[in-house]
Structures are given as structure tokens and as C-alpha cells.
Amino acid sequence: MRINEASARSGLTQDTIRFYEKSGMLAPIRRDARGWRVFNADDVNWLTTLERLRATGMPLDDVKRFALSAHASNREAPEERAKRLALLEKHAITLAHRQAELEACKHFLDHKINIYRTSLEVTHG
């Protein structure tokens, strides 16, 4: 498939896919005679994984480390797998913090909204 479909399936924009490839987070994608990228199912799976990691807010540098390990020649060696696991675990903790923070902010927001709603009701009614 071409970049348009890869984009639709992975949830990344075409620009982002090209940017990730340039940044070394993708093994260089094969090209057809015209020089157009040709993606296979594995490529799209990898793009989807990148999208999920980024959606949780993992910094690009960590995603790069993850990618580097996942594409290393000894990627199945226990130490490489442990490295990737460590990155994911570290990130899971960050994500939990972020969720707690958002929950607190949500309360602040709801509180503010209530104040505005109540005062506007009083003003009008």
C-alpha cells in the first residue's frame, strides 16, 4: 500500500510518517520504480505502535530508543527485550501521574464551570 493508506490505517499523518522515517524510527520503507514508499502490513503495525506510544505522551527520544532496540540485530535477546520493557514500564508510571493530574484539573474545571453557571442563572433568573 502507499503512504495515504498507511496514514489512514496507523492514524499518523503522511508528514509524520516521513518525519519518523527521516528520524530513524522506521527502517527505511521500500520504494517502487517512481520512488514512492510501499508499505506492508508489518510496516503499518509498527507505525501503529509508534502512534500509540506517542499518544500516551512518550517523548520522541524514548520512542527512538524503543525503535532502536526493536530493530537491533539482537532484538529478541533478553537484554534487548528487557530494555524495551523498562522503557514501557517507566512510561506507564509517567502516564499514571498524568492521568491523576488530569483528573485533578477536571475537578478544578468542573468547579469553575459550576460557579459560572450558578452566577449566570442568578443574573438571568
Added chain:
Amino acid sequence: MRINEASARSGLTQDTIRFYEKSGMLAPIRRDARGWRVFNADDVNWLTTLERLRATGMPLDDVKRFALSAHASNREAPEERAKRLALLEKHAITLAHRQAELEACKHFLDHKINIYRTSLEVTHG
């Protein structure tokens, strides 16, 4: 108080406070004889509100709109209050979406972690 204390109390860095003032999200802060900013309790309350809005991910442009309305001469008029309420409500919806997305990503992450943990256990043990 000076910018150092205002920063500590609001949770914004000194750079961010200066940046917000330059961007017009704060009424210009008073200065002492040396030209240093002097913050009062109201200033800090406002900074704290800005910090909370940004922590939820409200875009700066919307925060600016909110600030503009909150500092308008008719800021207590119902239509201005309604404007601010609308901004908060719009943002509450965005925030709820974001929370749902993070929750989904958390599942993805936990799932990946489990796969790695299991396979490493098998490998080692």
C-alpha cells in the same frame, strides 16, 4: 512579592510568567524602583488559574481569549461571563475526550508490558 515567589506559588516558571505577560495574558505587572516586577495576591491567583487551564491542555489562544474577557472593562456583564463559560465548557469536553484516549492508551501499554513480562519470565525461567 517578587517573581521568584510568584513562580513558586503559581507553579509557573519565571520564564513562563514573563512570556505570559509579554503575550498579553496578564495585565502588566507593577514594577519597583529597580524595574523588578511586584506581584500581589490577585496576580498570583490569576497566574494559578492560567496554570490550571494550561495543565488541562487548553491551547494558549483560548487561554488568551479567556484572559481578554476576564480583563475587559465589562468583564462582569452576563455576555462576557457567558463567553468565558463557553470556553470552559468547550474545554471540559476536550478534556473528557483526552482522558478517554489516555485510558485506552493505558490499556495498550499494560498489554504490551504484560507480553514482555511473560516472555522474559519464560526466557529466564
Added chain:
DNA sequence: GCTTGACCTAGAGTAACTCCAATAGGCTAC
């Protein structure tokens, strides 16, 4: 044969900070 459309590249622009260099007033220490 000319336009259209999907793609290509390099590079500029954006959001929201964050950091840096150069400058200045005031305090203490010798």
C-alpha cells in the same frame, strides 16, 4: 499534449515554552 493527482524533497513555520548572554542594582566581605 495538457491537466490532474498522488507522491517526492528540502526547508520554513508553529506552539509553548526554555535557555542563554549581556546587563544592572544591592548586599556582604575584605
Added chain:
DNA sequence: GTAGCCTATTGGAGTTACTCTAGGTCAAGC
């Protein structure tokens, strides 16, 4: 009294992670 240090000031450069633009290729359709 002046040297060093602290806390501030400014303008402007740097950062992250894209996002957009300009200019170009190539195959297909009319």
C-alpha cells in the same frame, strides 16, 4: 571602596514534535 554574588532585567536563540509550503516528478485520463 571594590570585588564577588544574588536576583532580577532584556532580547533573542534553541527545543520538541510536528505541520505546512514551494517546487518538482511521473503516470493516467481527456
